[in-house]
Structures are given as C-alpha cells and as structure tokens.
Amino acid sequence: MPNIDPTPLPYGPLQYYHVHFILEIKSNDNDKFLARCKPITKGYFDSRRMIDVKWTGEDNFAQVLQADATLTGMLKEVIMKVGEITVDPQEDNIRIYGKWVHEENLVFDAAMFEIADRIAIHIKNMVQKRG
Amino acid sequence: MLFVEHKTIHFARAKSNEEDHDNGDIDPVIIKKVSVHDKMAEEMKLSQIDGESLPLGSHPFERKQYYSQNFSMSPKFVTNKGLVKIKGKNIDFVQLLQRN
Numbered sequence: 334m335p336n337i338d339p340t341p342l343p344y345g346p347l348q349y350y351h352v353h354f355i356l357e358i359k360s361n362d363n364d365k366f367l368a369r370c371k372p373i374t375k376g377y378f379d380s381r382r383m384i385d386v387k388w389t390g391e392d393n394f395a396q397v398l399q400a401d402a403t404l405t406g407m408l409k410e411v412i413m414k415v416g417e418i419t420v421d422p423q424e425d426n427i428r429i430y431g432k433w434v435h436e437e438n439l440v441f442d443a444a445m446f447e448i449a450d451r452i453a454i455h456i457k458n459m460v461q462k463r464g
Numbered sequence: 465m466l467f468v469e470h471k472t473i474h475f476a477r478a479k480s481n482e483e484d485h486d487n488g489d490i491d492p493v494i495i496k497k498v499s500v501h502d503k504m505a506e507e508m509k510l511s512q513i514d515g516e517s518l519p520l521g522s523h524p525f526e527r528k529q530y531y532s533q534n535f536s537m538s539p540k541f542v543t544n545k546g547l548v549k550i551k552g553k554n555i556d557f558v559q560l561l562q563r564n
Contacts, residue, residue: 346543347563350500355525355557367534421532426525429555433563439500441507446555453554 348436354449501546514551
C-alpha cells in the first residue's frame with residue numbers, strides 16, 4: 334500500500350492536467366491566430382442543451398473557424414465535455430487546448446485531437462495564403 | 465502517477481505436499497511507474513495515432529513559455545510533464561502540463 338501523507342502540504346503540484354496540442358509554425362502573423370470557442374446553451378441544469386458554438390478572437394481567424402460547418406459539427410459533440418477550446422499563439426508555435434482535467438479523468442481524447450487537427454489545417458492554409 | 469498491475473502466476477506443482485501449497489498461491493503485485501506522457505503515447509497508439517514520447521526536457525518547447533497570457537485566467541505556475549511527438553498529422557506535438 335502507498336504511504337499517504339495524512340497532513341499534505343498546502344502547496345506543490347495539483348492533480349489537474351492540461352493537454353496542449355501544439356502546431357509548430359513560425360510566421361510573422363502568429364499573433365493573429367488568437368481565438369476561443371465557447372458553447373451557446375439553452376436551459377438550465379438537466380435541460381441544458383447546446384445549440385451552437387461561438388468563436389471569439391482575432392476577427393479574420395474567428396470568422397474562418399466559425400464558417401467551417403464540419404468543425405462546428407465536431408465541436409457540438411465534445412464542447413460540453415471540454416468546456417471551451419482556446420487557440421493560443423506563441424512565437425514559433427500555436428497551442429490548442431481545452432480545460433484542466435483531473436488526474437482521474439486524464440485519458441487521450443481522440444475527438445479533441447481531431448478538432449485540434451482541423452484547426453491546424455485552417456492555420457496552415459491561412460499562413461500559406463499570406464506567405 | 466502509479467499504475468498497479470495485478471498479475472496472477474500459476475505455479476506448476478509436481479509435488480502436492482502441504483508446504484508447496486502454501487507458497488504456490490501467492491499473487492504478486494507488480495507496481496509499474498509510468499510517466500503521464502508515456503501513458504498518453506500508448507493511448508494514442510490505440511487510436512491509430514503515431515505518437516512517440518520524448519525524454520523529459522529534451523525539446524526547446526519545454527523550456528519556453530507555455531501560455532501567451534493573452535487570455536485572462538491563464539496560469540503562471542505549471543509543471544511540464546512531458547512531450548509526445550506526433551507523426552503524420554497536422555498537429556506536431558502534444559504536451560502535458562500539471563497545475564501548481
């Protein structure tokens with residue numbers, strides 16, 4: 334049996350993990366790929382249903398993602414579980430992530446990977462067009 | 465993270481005296497220490513995604529900022545738990561971070 338500390342220290346790493354899907358891309362316009370997706374819901378508690386998703390962020394990029402019906406369809410299936418999806422640009426990479434996951438629920442989510450992959454296609458296409 | 469694996473070993477018993485019977489029915493518990501990104505890479509392979517876990521701290525991405533801080537509520541203190549390299553997809557890496 335593992336030794337469980339009865340008085341754990343109130344600091345240190347918590348049992349929450351973040352899964353970042355990273356696209357390695359370097360362009361002058363990396364900062365333009367800033368967006369966040371949130372669900373639009375109707376009702377409360379048990380009757381809460383998702384009716385649509387809304388992308389906010391840099392205008393052009395958010396519009397491109399909002400216009401992709403396939404992506405919206407994929408998001409409708411997972412967004413209630415994932416909570417929100419953020420596209421966070423860095424200097425030489427772009428990170429796509431959802432919300433923090435507890436250690437117990439940390440498993441590879443294939444649906445989330447497909448969504449991140451589709452967003453990555455849009456980013457690559459936009460970089461090619463600009464370049 | 466610790467993953468406990470119970471493994472039952474059946475001993476072939478030539479003699480059936482009482483002493484052998486007492487020692488033969490022990491189920492050893494094997495404790496495997498698997499890092500989170502290794503576990504994630506294994507799960508990816510089950511989903512037909514070619515992922516290879518990299519040694520901790522071996523890639524420059526692990527030594528840079530993980531968040532642009534453009535969004536509110538972006539965490540400041542996180543611990544890098546490893547990077548998984550993806551092949552044949554548009555996504556290049558999957559990184560795992562633990563909240564502090």
